[in-house]
Amino acid sequence: MRYDSYGSNVGVNRKEHVMPHVICEPCIGVKDASCVEVCPVECIHEADDQFYIHPEECIDCGACVPACPVSAIFPEEDVPKEWQSFIARNVELSGL
Ligand code: SF4
Ligand code: SF4
Numbered sequence: 001m002r003y004d005s006y007g008s009n010v011g012v013n014r015k016e017h018v019m020p021h022v023i024c025e026p027c028i029g030v031k032d033a034s035c036v037e038v039c040p041v042e043c044i045h046e047a048d049d050q051f052y053i054h055p056e057e058c059i060d061c062g063a064c065v066p067a068c069p070v071s072a073i074f075p076e077e078d079v080p081k082e083w084q085s086f087i088a089r090n091v092e093l094s095g096l
Helices: 002-015 035-038 087-091
Strands: 021-023 044-046 051-054 074-076
Touching: 021 051, 021 087, 035 044, 051 087
Parallel strands: none
Antiparallel strands: 021 074, 044 051
């Protein structure tokens, strides 16, 4: 019983796509890829109008945050209110 409960919790977390870092609106139109150069796990990918972070690949190291010249990257819990939709956008662009 306890085992089943533990396994279920893990499954729920994965389905909610826990996302350590998120790329928001300021990246659009800039896309200079500075963040890509510093990411140790190559989890930042290019879409048509912005770069995005794959939530299941990001290890939450924070190296990309100071590398961005327009401050477009935030830990999920610090994403500004006006850019909350970019949390789901990063997930969608990742194909999840
Ligand atoms: S937090 Fe680290 S692992 Fe995640 S996208 Fe930024 S540089 Fe890559
Ligand atoms: S460094 Fe910032 S502006 Fe440049 S691609 Fe990454 S998120 Fe976009």
